Amino acid sequence: MKRFFILGIIFLQFLLTGLASAAIEDQFQYRFLWPRDSNEPGKNLLELKANLRDSAHKIETRLGDADIKYFDLVLPSGELVAQTEMISITARNDVLIFRTQILKPITAPTGVYEKPAFALPAIKPVKNLSNVLNFKIEEFITPSHRKHPTTGPVVMYSDSLDVLIMSPLDNFMSAMQAPVNDEWHCGFGGLNKEIPADTQTITILVSGKGINDTMMKWGELVQKWHNHKPADPYADVAMSRLGYWTDNGSYYYYRTEPGKTYAETLLAVKSYADQEGIPYGYFQLDSWFYPKAEIDLRSSHNRGGVLLWEPNKDMFSEGLDAFQKQLGLPLVAHNRYVSDESPYCEKYKCVYHNGDRRRGAYPADPKFWDEIMDNAVRYGVKVYEQDWLYTHMDMIPWMREGIHNAESWYDAMANAAEKRGLTMQLCMASPEFLMQALKHPNETHVRTSHDYKGGIAKAFFWVPFHKAGLFAWSVGLWPFKDNFQTTAGQRPTYNIIPEANPMEEALVAALSGGPVGPSDRIAASDPELILRTCRKDGLLLKPDRPATPLDIMFIYNQRFLGGKKPWVVSTESKHEIGRTVYLAAFNLWPMSMYEPWVSFPEIGISGKHLVFNYLTGDYEINTDKIHFGTMKPEKAYYYILCPVLANGIAVIGETGKFITMSAKRFPSVKLEKDSLVMRIEGVAGEKIGIALYSEKPLKEIVSKDLSADVPKLDPGLINLNILIPKSGKTELRIR
Template sequence: MADNLGLLSVLLCTILFQVSLAVGNLNVEAFSNGSFSISVGGKQWFRSGSVGVRDLGRWWSQEDGSLELTGSGQSEGVINVGPFTSYYYEWQAKGASSLTLTTTVSVFEQMPAVLFVLVFNDKATNTSSNVNSTLSTFPSFVIEEGPVDRGYVTWSGNMARFMKIDRWSPDVPIYSNIDGGLPLVVYDSVMENAVVMAPASDFMSANQATFNNTTTGEKTLAFGPLSSITEIPAGYVCSMVLVAGNNVTDSMMQFGNFLKTFYKKDESYRKSDFTINYLGYWTDNGACYYYDTGNYSNYEEVLDAVYADAQTANIPFRYLQIDSWWYYKGPENGVKNWTAKPSIFPNGIEAVAKKTGWPIEAHNRWWSPVTDYAKQNGGKFEFIVESEASLPVEEEFWDFLFSSSKETWNLLVYEQDWLDVAVTRLQALRNTVGLGRMWLKQMGAAATRYGLTIQYCMPWPRHLLQSVEISAVTQSRISDDYTPGNSQWQIGDTTILASALGLAAFKDNFHTSVIEKGCHNTENEPAPALETYAAALSGGPVGPSDHILKANRTLIMATCMSDGRLLKPTHPVMSLDSTFLYRAFQSSGPNGQLWAAYTEVGPFTWYYIISGTMSSAYTMHASELPPSTNVKPRTSFPPSLAYTYTLDGTVVKAMNFTGTLDIPECSVTDFQYWTLSPIMASGWALLGELNKVLPVSETRVVDIITSNGDIHVVYLSGEPGEVVPMTVYDTGSGTTEVTSCTIDSSGNSYFLFPHGPCVDSM
């Protein structure tokens, strides 16, 4: 990262220029006076506001002449994102401050992206003001009407689950706060063009805010370090990126690809994460046994009974999550000591891990000011200690914590919860530039050394952005804590953010039966099927949390193979872009939760469309569906069968998909779920496993051999001995056929489409 930003911030020459560069639907014009303009889809969307910075307790601004442009230049270069052209500007504060700044505008040639970099060449002091603004304004964009109607969407709050959506207008507030407003997507009213704006470095210290120009009266959106930071060291670099795309989802995916490439995030950690790929049993908030042992005297007995029940019911849980009920806490409920209480685990966590064979995902929260690990309290490690929380500041602490836990009780995933509260309780995380980044990177580096992965919980968007520098962070919670009957299944918006950043999205635990008496929460779960479908379609962990003897095996097994391996889509479920049109403009798009996922195997794509709640009926068009490698719904859609089914294998409705699908008004108990299956040249369609949420998943159907534009062989994967029912549909006669395929000893079976049989080798 330092190499990339350093190359982009070197001033090579001083010349006068006015240049324009276009990539895709993005055009950037830069001028030697320090200004720029950005056009999208051939129309100007943004022009620059003034450059400013806080130093010595006041603002120094281009706007009032106290910050002066002293030079400008242009150069070219190449980094891992690709070749770029940069425009450089030198700034000098006038008067009491001797602060100098360098700003750059770098336009990339191979993707529609522009990177803005601000370098503090000198130390800035007494920079802080309120926490929810910025202490500099580069880049800044004038917020104005036209030339097209635009809306905006951004993420906020814990789990980044609160969506702020409105029109882009100087008369409409743009959400900005330490808890969100990042990334921010601006899109047109026909969803043909969109841009993402977000920090591109030191995400934990970055922010955006709106300002009013005291000279022109214009309202601007600016990016820079958090305004609560008290000083900026000389040489500090902060950056912001703007990436263009065709719609909200497309621009977010391009934005995520930019950051993941820039920081070289290794996504193999996510792809191989055991807890993302296999079924687990969960005990966090909302779970039956959350701070509640029922009729048992301790958690060792509870979890032994959970394991025995799973064995009897033949439910293949493969790991165990233990929540905050197991370790020692200080007087303010922060972590005092991350070891198990004997009253909770009389024989230690290791006894449960050994008996069950389940590796452990373990919860943690913020550190108490009286934590035993801090030198201030007689411990061995350097901590920052304040009145409400503390923070480890040396990597050796994480080495100690992870090595001992992995060796002793088979820690597999470290769940760092209460990320937002750590920031609100610890002033140093809000006031010290780079501290949040250091904390999370030290945690991640140690996890990598010990073969662990990390789940973030209660993150703000800035935590998720910071994960692009930390390959060990593979997953994040994206919903509120589960309570039977609440709406935390609504994950379609936040999966966009998580997926863009290379994170698996976790819906949280859930009950699979309506009534589960004797649990911590006494409420009934009215929609266990919807909870299950949302979890399976998320592409992330799936974690039932049922009472012993109450688990609905049919629903649980609909998410996985017989050995607990999860059946996954290629593209996790996300809100349709048209939903953002309705919420910003109230003139088009569905009024409700309408999402889509897809599985792509070979040249074919299977779409999954789900609506948990719809306030009014809506006709969905094929053009609203996300594009796959082989299907571009905006231009054409292959012949497909639209069908619904029940998990006993019954096809309820089946019809040729003619480009529209009528979604009725619905609620959580009658949610709508449709699959679109490509129709082959022969007139047959592969429906797949109709006892699963994802009848065709990339986990089960690993390859397809085609012949003359038709499926010839379907290559299946599974547990040896597992029987996989493959259903096909004849569009000519309107009938189905089912062939049972038994997975061989090597974990494979080959289904000869459409009539079978299944064979062990090809």
């Protein structure tokens, strides 16, 4: 009969040792499992006896001082097969780490990738943690509320939002967490041909209240463990500037203007944008720009792996570097997997597919990546986009046959890019890639949405995008929603149904804090809509963090067909005066949604707030909840929630932008005695409209850069216009 180290026994056994993590241990049970026959790993697992060897030690970790207990893990025969350290951080009771060293090698695979050879440990959550959020091992880290094997975090939670998160803490490219009955088996993927002695597995568990807060707590801990810092919101040109995109879903994806080459088409896009005042700061080039093998996918586009990561000469007759200079903007450039027909495999040692119809191969020599990244620099590329990441893992057996194989391949790519000052976007990533990004500071953002298709139901895109974005942001990456059209009715390549909600697409992009990438046809853009995302010079105006689902979304809207609430996400800008909250609601499930409101506690705010309806201009003072009224399907209901300050003023900010209080527009907003002082930045000559509210008459509004007469100082909503001076900086004082 299976036997667990249940919590009461643990507490009694270690009472005298001062166990610090009793609170988190109330959330789960654990044990250690090993194959009965090491020649048949994954089968007939036996429970190991955990003999306490030492419990008096304290150590220093990157998470702080810790108490550590050492266990010998012994088979029923008495054979010692592994040793485990159970690490609890001294100053807190919400973190526990299992670090296990394998002493006896596993010399055969289980034969099933999702089936680990052992469970070191096996984790069983308590019964009230009956809900689960995890991320499938597939492209775009598909979030799921069913148990699936995963290489990323497993979020277990109760209906009252008590949360336990479990994840690997290292060896990310080989780690595996597999659900088996009511347990999770933590180990390595089952295709590893050998797990050598001295290999370590390491698992972290974190408990908390609320999914957003606990995910961020978990993320801060795993980042600290790896000495990683979140990507700066303006880390590279793709993160900081408005960009033009040509990937799948864009108008010019594998298509040009009639009679024009790609170079001529994109130069015409730039000319049109300049004429309309659309301030693109870079152009993205997708897989159309380099030659690929032809394969049989039985589809309309039988495009295989890259042959050479060099421009097609018929598209850029003078070369890509010459085109980039003519364009006058840096590039973001896409790459995919390498074809087994590629000349690279004559130049570098390659590992190959095993009958996969995509016919991929991987140059295993790090010098391959040196060549690729040298080309990127020569072409004027600033951000290297590696696509088809999950496919890389799934297609070539070698990637999953050795503990460090995939890691060596991936690290060589990231290190070669970093050495040349290139940042990276991850695309079609499975969870292990986001975890491995903890070791690479030049990885700044990740696609967390499927390829843009304007006319497909938005529930298919926005719901997983926001959930996956929470995972991405917790490990320090910004989410990217993909390109979008800014006017209705365009018919991009392969899109059967055109976009009908361009404003909503722009809003979702702006709220994400990631790249913003219009992809319109020439003469089909909406410049006013595009400029709601950025300054006049194309600098993106961002929130402080990506928009993520309210916690109640994980309770009421777990199913694909939704639930009683609309889909509601929020983000914020923080200043000295407090938090401005941006809240967007969408009716994605008209047949099931029947409670079109959210309360202030569900939003995570309290006290008196001005609730400003961004799209209608209506406002109210509220302390309770927001009622959205009758909600049209897929249309946005967007609100700015502004705290009412002690002097009766609430600051809405720049109403011409989606993010009304971005730190790049308002680096400081504070109270100085009885005056509200706002520092403002922008482009010389840029006109900014600022809205605020006052409960009582104002005494004065002072700024040398007011572009119109000072409005009446009566109570209510007040609109001001500021003209940015040559210095790019000004100040507004309100008393």
